[in-house]
Amino acid sequence: MENTRSNTPSISPAAVVVTAVFLLVSVIGINWFATFVPVVLPEQASAESKSVDELFYILMIIGGVVFFLIQGMLLISVIAFRARPGDHSDGPTYHGNPLLEIVWTIIPAMVVVFLAVVSYNIWTQNSEPKASVNMVDGHSIAINVNGARYAWTHTYVTERFDSDGNQIIINSGAELHTYIGQNVDLTLGTQDVIHSYWVPAMRVKQDLLPGDPAKGGRPTELRFTPVRVEGRSYPAEYPIVCAELCGDGHGRMRGTVIVYEDESQFLAEFFEPAIHAILNPPADPVLRGEMEVQNYICNSCHILDRLDWTATTGPSLNGIADRAGERVPGQSAEEYIATSIWNSGAFRVPGYDQQMAAFGPDVVEAANVMSPEQLYAIVAFLCTEGESSDCDMENAGTAIPNAIQTVFGYDVDITFGMDGGEDESAPAGEQETDTETDGESDDSA
Template sequence: MEDNRSNIPSISPAAIVVAAVFILVSAVGINWFTSFVPVVLPPQASAESKSVDELFYILVIIGGVVFFLIQGMLLISVIFFRARGDDRSDGPTYHGNPLLELVWTIIPSLVVVFLAVISFNVWSQNSEPKAAVNMVEGEEIAINVNGARYAWTHTYQTDRLGPDGVPIVINSGDTLHTYIGQNVDLELRTQDVIHSYWVPAMRVKQDLLPGNPATGGRPTEIRFTPVRVEGEAYPADYPIVCAELCGDGHGRMRGTVVVHEDESAFLEQFYEPAIHAILNPPADPVLRGEVEIQKYVCYSCHTLDSLDWESSTGPSLNGIAERAGDRVPGQSAEEYIATSVWNSQAFVVPGYTEQMAAFGPEVIDANNIMSPEQLYAIVAYLCTQGEQSDCDIDNASAAIPGAIKTVFGLEVDITFGQGDDEVSASDADGADASETEAGASGA
C-alpha cells in the first residue's frame, strides 16, 4: 500500500484566520448564552437552589464549549479540506495516533469524572437530612404528600389534640404552606402510578413510588428550605408540577407552594384558621360539605363551577341535584348521590368509565377514607348544586341520614359539628366515635 502520509494538506493562512474567528465567536456565544440562564430559570426560592444553578452553569459552559468546538471543526473541515475540482483520490490514510487517542480519551474521562463528583456533592448536600424539620411552634410535625391521578394532597399531622384526644390532621389539598427558613421534609406516597413531585423554584424533584397501600406504601422523601427572594411579595406562590407522565390528566396535575414570610404569618394565615375550622365545623351541613368535599381529590376529575373545578374525566357536577333523582329508577336523589360517592361503580353514568375510586370508612387508601358524617355533609352540599334540586333540601338533616341508612345501613351522627363556637362534650364524643372508626379502618 502506498504511503500517502506525505499528502497531508497544508493548512492555509485562511484556515487559521477562520479558526481564530471561530474561537472568538464561540467565546462570545457561550457568554451570550449563559446570560440567558437567569432569565429562563425560576427564582431561587430555596437554600438548595444556588448550588443547583451553579452546577447548571458549569454544565452549560462545558456543554457549550464542546458543542461549538465540534461544530466549528466540522465547519472548518468541510470548507477548507473539501475535495476540489475533479479530485477523486482518497485522502491520506492514518494508522493510529496514540497521542491523539490518549488525549481524546483522557480529557473527556476527566470531564465526566469531574461532573460526576460535583453533581454528587450537590445532590448529597441538598438531600442530606436536616435537624429540626417541619417546625411549627417549636415541635416537629409530619407533612405527607399524596399523589393520585391527577392531584396532589398535602396533610399536616399536627400535635394539637382534637376534642376526642386524637391529633388533628389538616388537609390543605393541592397547596403546601411553609415559611421562610422552615426545613421542609415531605413524605411522598402515590395512590396509583409513579408521579414526580417537582417544585422548580425550589430546585427539587422526587419520584413517588407505588407500593402496597395496606402496608403504608413505599414512601420517598423530599427536602428543601425556602429562603427570601429579593423583591418578592409575601406570601409568595410557586408552582408544583408532576414531572412523570402519569396519564391523560398529567398536565393538570399541579399544585402550589405558598411561602409565608415567617412562622407567625404561617400560623396566622394558615395553621390556626385551619385548626379552628376543624374544631368548629359549621352547623349547617351544606357549609360543612363545602369544606369536606375539598379535602378529597374530586376536583381532579370533575367540573364544578361553584368551586372552580375543571376536569372532564368524570361527568360535570354542575346541576347534579337536578339529575340525581332521575338517574336510577327507584332511588331518591339523596340515595343516588350518596351511592355515587361511596360506591360509584354501582351505577356508571353513560359515556363514562369506572374510573372513580370508592370512598368510605372501609377503603384501604387513607386518603379516601370518608366517615358517614362527612358523606352526609358532602351529599348536603351536592344537593344544593342545581336550580331545581331533586333533594328534599328543607329536610336535609332527616332525608340524607335516612338515605345513608337505606343504602349502607349506617347511622349518621347528625349532632356532629353542631357545637358552633365551643365544642361541647357530647358533640366531641360524636365526632370522636366516627373519626376514630374511620382512622382505625385505614390503619
C-alpha cells in the same frame, strides 16, 4: 500503503489560529450566555436551586466549549477542505495519529471525572438530612403528600388536638404551605399509579411509588428549603407539576407551593386559620359540605363551576341535584348521591369508565377516609347544586341521614358532635354501627 505517511495532515497555522480565536470567542460567548440563565430556568426559590444552577452553569461552560470547538472545526473543514471545482483528486492518505487519539481520549475522560465529582458534591450536599425539619410552632410535624389520579393532596399532621384528644390533621388540598427557611421534608405516597412530584422553582423531583397498602405503601421522601427571591412579594406561589405519565389527566395534575415570608406569617395566614376552621366548622350542613368536599380529590375528575373545578375524566357535577332522583329507579336523590360517593361502582354514568376511588370510613387510603357526618354534609352541599333540586331540602336534616341509614346502615350525628351531649355518643355510635353494618354493606356491594 507505502506512501501512507508521505502526506502530512494539512493542519495549517491559519487553521490553528482560527481555532484558537474560535475557542476564545466561545468562552466569551458562554459567559454572555450565562446572562440568559434566568431566562431558561425558573426562579431560584430554594437553597437547592442555587447549587443545581451552579452545576448547570459549569455544564454550560464545558458544553459550550465542546460545542464551539466541534462546530467550529466542522465549519472550518467544510470551508477550507471543500473540493474545488474540477479537482477530482483524493485527499491525503493519513490514517491517524496515536498521540492525538490518546489526547482526545484522556481529556474527555478527565472532564467527565471532574463533572462527576462536582455533581457528587452537590448531590450529597442537597440530599443530606437536615437537623430540624417541618418546624411549625416549635414542633417538627409530618407533612404528607398523596398523589391520586389526577390531584395532589397535602396533609399536615399537627401537634394540636381537638377536644376529644384527636390529633388535628390539616388538609390543604393541592397547596403546599411553607415559609422561607423551613427545612421541608415531605413524605410522598400514591394511591394508584406512579406520579412524580416536581417543583421546578425548587429544582426538586421525586417519584411516588405504589406499595402494598396493607404495609403502609412505599413512602418516598423529598427535601428542600425555600429561600427568599429578590423582588418577590410574599406569600409567593410556585407551581407543582406531575412529571410522570399517570393517565388521561396527567397534564392538569398540578398544585401550588405557597411560600410565606417567615414562620409568623405562615402561622397567621395559614396554620392557625386552618386549625380554627377545623375546630369550629359551620353548623349548617351545606356550608360544611362545601368545606369538606374540597378536602377530597373530587376536583381532579369532575366539573363543578361553583368551585372552579374543570376536570373532565368523570361526569360533570353541575346541576347534579336535578338529575339525581331519576338516575336509578327506586333510589331517592339523596340515596343516589350518597351511593355514588361511598359505593361509586354501583351506578356507572353512560359514557364514562368506572375509575372513581373508594371513599368511606374504612378505606385504606388515609386521604379517602370519610365519616358518615362528612358524607352527610357533602350530600347536603351537592343537593343544592341545581335549579329544581330533587332532594328534600326542607327536611335535609332527616332525609339525608335516613338515606345514609338506608343504604349503608350508618347513623349520622347531624350536630357534627358540637352538641355537648351528643359529643361522647357519636363516636361510640359509629363504632356500634361499624360492626353491625359489615354484613349489610356486603349486600350492597
